[in-house]
Amino acid sequence: MSLEATERVRRVAVEDFGGVGIDETVRRLPDEHWQLKAVAAMDRFRTQDSEGWAEYVAEEEWSAVAEIAHTLATRHSRWPRRVCRWVTLPRTSSP
Known part of the structure; x- marks a missing residue:
């Protein structure tokens, strides 16, 4: 060098x-x-690609919600487990 x-x-x-x-x-x-x-x-x-970006951001937000719900369901009381039953990640299509 x-x-x-x-x-x-x-x-x-x-x-x-x-x-x-x-x-x-x-x-x-x-x-x-x-x-x-x-x-x-x-x-x-x-x-x-503003439309693609908006979809990406929405998926990331749902991922964060699902992760928080999963953490609550596995570490805390029964109430979060019931809440987590309806929290799902959005379905995405394959490219």
Whole structure:
């Protein structure tokens, strides 16, 4: 690695990763890269397919409701179990 590249990685290590070593910084950078790509892809999805995005958000909201209901049903009193009987995830069609 060139001296310039080493110094850039060292600066990232100090500024963004709390001063970890260069090796650890190099290990973390690909993860950050893929996270940024995922965020960009979701942003494109949101802006280019508003109907698909609305369906995705609705599914995520139902997933969260179902997860909460399941947690309540498995960890708490009888009342949440009765409530959970009617909480189901929406059906989705395969692409």
